Amino acid sequence: MFGGGGMNPRKMQQMMKQMGIDVTELDAETVTITTADGEQLVFEAPEVTRMDAQGTQTYQIVGEPETTDADAPAVEGDAEAEEGIPEDDVELVASQASVSKSDAREALEAEDGDLAAAISRLG
Known part of the structure; x- marks a missing residue:
């Protein structure tokens, strides 16, 4: 995010906290994304991180999705x-x-x- 390269993760967290950025790991079991064309991306046991910065929440999902058709009978x-x-x-x-x-x-x-x-x- 900030190009921290070899930066110590603890130092990175301290810097983010000083800038008013809060990062939280979420214990998610499943994440489903449905696209405009009806395709579904289903992430089972993903790593989900929520970042709160300046009143905005951003979610990061890490995992391998299975693709399905949301319009399937x-x-x-x-x-x-x-x-x-x-x-x-x-x-x-x-x-x-x-x-x-x-x-x-x-x-x-x-x-x-x-x-x-x-x-x-x-x-």
């Missing part, structure tokens, strides 16, 4: 296919907002599947 009789909200998303929102799965699903439906907005709604 769902399995017949699958509850998430009927509702359009993946069960993994429901579980993630429920755990992050400390609410029941039904409340998480309602928030996701109200926010058209937007995870961050659903968590904010419940928070």
Whole structure:
């Protein structure tokens, strides 16, 4: 980020803190990115880092994604296919907002599947 080359990681953290930059490691299990053309990138057990600087949060995801088609037909009789909200998303929102799965699903439906907005709604 700053071209620290051989700089001591501890020194780098001290410099970032002085500049008002806070870096946090997140314990993420799965990260899913859906592109505009319907492709999904699914990162299992990624390394996720959140950087807070000047009121802006930036996330860095490190891992090898599996690529799937978000528009692929769902399995017949699958509850998430009927509702359009993946069960993994429901579980993630429920755990992050400390609410029941039904409340998480309602928030996701109200926010058209937007995870961050659903968590904010419940928070």
